Amino acid sequence: MTATGSGTVPNPTSAPEGPVRLFAAGADAGYSAHRETYGHLEIVKGGPGLRAELERSGLEGRGGAGFSTARKIDAARQSVSDRMFPASAVVIANGAEGEPRSIKDSTLLRHSPHLVIDGLLATAALVGASRMYLYSSPESLGALRSALAERRDTRRITLVQAKETFISGEASAVVNAIENGIALPTDRTVRLTTSGLRARPTLVHNVETLAHVALIARFGGDWFRSEGVGGDAGTRLVTVSGAGQRERVLEVPGDARISDILEAAGVSTSVVSAVLVGGYHGTWIPADDLSVVLSKAALAPYGGRPGAGVLFLLARDECGLQVTASITRYLAEESAGQCGPCLYGLDALATLMERIASGRGDHGLRREAERLGLSLIGRGSCHHPDGTAGLVQSALSAFASDVEAHLTGRCRRTARV
Template sequence: MTMLLETAVRVIGDPRLVAGLDQGRLDHQRHLWIHGTQPDRTRDDYIQLAEAVGLRGRGGAAFPVALKLADLPTRGVEAVVVNGSESEPVSRKDRLLLTLAPHLVLDGATGLARALGAPHVLIAVHDGAAAMSIREALMERNDGLAIEVTDTPGRFVAGEARAVLSALEGGPAVPPGRRVLPTRKGYHRRPTFLSNVETFAQLAVLARLGAKRFSSTGLISEPGTQLLTIDGSVQRPGVVETPTGVPLEAVLRFAGAEAGPVLLGGYHGRWLPHGGGVVLKRPEVPAGIILALGTDTCPLGEVHRVSQWLASQSAGQCGPCVFGLASLVDDFDRLVKGDPSGWHDAQRHLGLVPRRGACAHPDGSARFLASALEVFGDDVRLHLANGGCGRHVQGVLPVPGGSW
């Protein structure tokens, strides 16, 4: 089987997670040749290693891995869950690992499962090529564990941890209203370790290198490397592996980005007026997404398009999401057309949405929109004064199913 992935892969510094991917997908033999065999590590080994290097989860929450492991009971861990439901429209890093380096992800998941005594490894994937690659990889291995790959929907909220657990249990891929940690009540309401794809790849590298060698690059406080997805008004979009702590400005130059505002963290992230003065580390760059907007498109029009998509991704189970996001779409529509009431209503609704939803979707969407109003203040004034800023919406911000 030939795996095709259109995402370009680049490196600043020495490659770890993407080592060998310049030659395409790594089968098991090539994976072992590049990375070596996976050593057996105990539960305490993983906790000590993760704590020594300050390893954080590589999803949006960036929770310390050592704390998550320490919260699990010494016995009775039901499953290790790999969350490959990368539903953020811009992000490509997790599906790249699943498609081109599946054995690195499997090493991290199965090694941890054995250390925790967990009988199940469950992998949730919504991308077809990634699911096919991981299933082929399983045929090349014999891990002695029950490993299942489950196809999940591509909706935005379907990637939330509790939505993934619901889907794995045969339910709807939406987060339930109760906020219970998977380490306490996860798969089938039993203790579960759940994290995203890159986290498991990092654990596989950490188990091989040990804390000292792992810490030979990156920040002292959080050493190692990170995967970043770069898109938008750039000459060289794709996924890049960099040391932690690399300046945002350097990454933008590396990608050939145009000058202008930058979105960090995707559609639950925040806007910056430019890339200067920012160091890329967790949790400042959630989900590892960098999107350069450039200066040729209408910023408020771009944000309005994304707000419509965010509202369409609601799970439909709480007022702040169903009604709050719909109201904000209307507010931004009126603001783009120059109606002052749109700006005033947006300010009011943005104060009502956060911390009241059943999941993080309303909070993240509000954060994205609030930072846009702050960073694009000059554009807001132009729209209110003239009914527009003189620039057309070019669709720099990708929206699934859009016409751009």
Template structure:
């Protein structure tokens, strides 16, 4: 995927880096930003609070409040950089760590100083070893994994000036639920990347210590706030949702990739930053596979949590997939739900029983076996699952399924005809990860 930017005043995280054509080395980073900022400790926590930064991983929790909670812990803390993107349609953290790894690592180091952490762990998804063989390497088109890139950046920093808080990189199993924050804590402690019912990490995380878990983009914003201050950060975006955000835009757009835009930018404008629709659109998936479908008439919707919530939608981790009119949204949704059902941790009823049942119902819809009883069964299942799992995975799957029924309701009439849905025969649009 390519990286793109909005107007110059909105280019912050990607400023100067997209033109390098390679991962930024420490010398590039220092030439762009100079030495590490002096805003640290309690003053950093206050600056982040005043800036109004919220987590960019999908939850939208106030980052300053999270920093303050971890700093108040009685034991030395841990900082975890969550760059293990579980959403198949997301590539923003990979893009950011590829072009600007030191901006993320700066933010992690600053946060560690602010909360009294003694360890920083950067979590990325595991990838096949480039040395596994020429055939496999050519097939996957990779010469260096993301973990390699981040480890190289960490080593650069150590050679230049040993950090007061050690950093290490760990490659997490590439499963959807493995990037959930309690999954990461369990992975670091035990090597088992499954969500848990344990207290939230800021209370008791890695090794039982207070743990700050935020995604890579959030830490990069912390690094910029420390340099330029909360007023600068708020000069872009909206009052409710200040700053910029990275969006992964794919599907039927001219230039699929990662773009940067101020929060509050209308959905349609974010699509235009990726070249705009390449063909007429049927819908846009916002927030990834735990998100919601929105119809074309909502392209003017501002990208703020409150605007999306008011419309019954979820903004999530900055994912927009443009679905063309030639695609079958019901068939696309059925494929995603089958994959989500297979990606569960297998440890609680909503995932073990509920999601496979919903996926089976959608498979019937997609194959044009529609009945009144099928709709009634789906309604019952979608109503009882939310809020009952160990993590939010089943909630997101239900949200995705319910939005598909709303947005593709008119198209579902085609699935009741004897000849079935001809659009379902087109190649799929939404990506489903391959096993490796």
């Protein structure tokens, strides 16, 4: 079967059935296993085909922010056509995975690198990009080098090693790292799709997003939507870890319940007291609510979203406040130190959480943590302060009774981060 990256009607007849799509070619799939499973994807420049299928699919980014993939591509295409002086676009596959509790991108790059490469090539053709980059964590470089060497259509793809920091995967940090080797976010008043790498229109897509693009290019938007629901169409990769469980990655439909995902991962919900959803900038969901669907719509009442697909488990004997205090300290230390509110505010927030978790504080600490968190939102060049403040707010709400117990010195649980 051959499909084109744009221009013709995709063919869903040989598409993978069921929710195992991204790993359908098996473990460590080489180029021949990849093509036997999915068929050859002929990349053709221009034409409305893939753009229309992406719109139909409803695919949203899988890196955390959850933007519409079609809209983002439109923005880059518009920037290219608006230019007085022509400058071709750049497409970057972002596999930095700075989120400590996520291994989904490295797992995808190891087992299905050719889907990511196909998606990168198809997206580049769609926006007329002349340069492509694969920005990868150190552990995935070997698999990517081998995959690139297996094919003849990867000449214009440059492999770049990502820094191992929490914010190395933030889109403007990715562009900075490729441009000057410094993986720090920049204060952006202009979108990257307008002016990014060397002032060119730049698309930064998470590697899982690009792998889905490769499948949509072959099998179409309607096929993609045959799993999942509404704004959470298709499948997503999820990393389950914590509570002494073996870290593992699952591909699940967009409408899967958290409890069903844990069951599929071999985890009994009876050993879990809460789950941190989305990553270290995520939201705590208490054990009583684990039947909630891992989707944007279902998590919205909790102030959460699927984010980078992280499900970090809190065991029954662990203290959610102590774990949150440890994570907040880690996030404070990961501040790039460029913005005062982030550098000093996150340190102060971590200290407040440590005092609450230690049980030696007073009742004013909770109010102070809430006030400080709110004052940090929107005060950084990137979303690091917002995400950290959101985590703290979520902990104070999800573990409200534990806060009371701590402030009267009654916590008997432990921290295990």
